[in-house]
Amino acid sequence: MDRCAVFVDAGYLYAEGGKLCCGTPSRTRSVLQPALAVELLMQVAREATQLSVLRTYWYDAARDGIRTQEQREVAALANVKLRLGRLNSNNQQKGVDALIYRDLITLAQHRAISDAVLLSGDEDLREGVRAAQDYGVRVVLVGIDPTDGKGFNQSEELVLDADQLVALGKSQLTPMFALRSPAAAPAIGVAADQQDTSAFTNGPSTRAAAAAFTRDWLDAAIDSELADLHARRPRIPRPLDLELLTAVEQALGRPLLDDDTARRAARSAFWGVIESAVSSLTPTD
Helix, strand or coil, X not given: CCCEEEEEEHHHHHHHHHHHHHCCCCCXXXXXXXXXXXXXHHHHHHHHHCCCEEEEEEEEEEHHHCCCHHHHHHHHCCCEEEEEEEECCCCCEECHHHHHHHHHHHHHHCCCCCEEEEECCCHHHXXXXXXXXXXXXXXXXXEECCCCCCCCCCCHHXXXXXXXXXXXXXXXXXXHEEECCCECCCCCCCCCCXXXXXXXXXXXXXXXXXXXXXHHHHHHCCHHHHHHHHHCCCCCCXXXXXXXXXXXXXXXXXXXXXXHHHHHHHHHHHHHHHHHHHHHXXXXX
């Protein structure tokens, strides 16, 4: 089958794209617009292979399998498959390379693709590239320009094994990256329990981020799920609570683990939106 698929190692994209465009590899300090990234990589794939794109596979990691807000955006994109590995206590990705290897080889074995366009720099994928080539698949490796214009941010062995190398520059990546605003200083004279300490300059507050997450949850929930949740108040089911806090952390760009005030604010905003939704469903005389 003469068509290609795009394989995106999100960890490499965030780290190297963030360094190039925002001056930092930290995902808590930069914001990526996934839709623009997918659009660019599909364009790169079509130009490099002169083929249509089957779909884009996006590989990332999540703690406890709970998707972040940005990962939910990825999963909702047309012709995109989100694959999640594990994120350990040290924020290290585990199992991502194995997922890329599996999809690459499965598509090659079934002759679903003739070309693979891979954005990554990890040497652990070298054997996957070789195996796909053994099945007749041509592999185009996509890299990101290093910040100093010199050296390498990809495995040399991986580069040498690929059939073609395409480099993405700052001008191509800048539209999809932005630097998060720094945390705003607490207002003088405002008590800690009244101050939303995670508010960002020109950015979301804890309450706003939690409310946005809750509205998204409500859009996908059915009335019986809402009624069951409301009956459990004030307890939020553990998986949903983790998803809520993860979404708020992603929006704010910082962890909430040691911030009891922010976690209380997030849960309070969550229940505020839920109460409003329940009230709208309650018939009035």
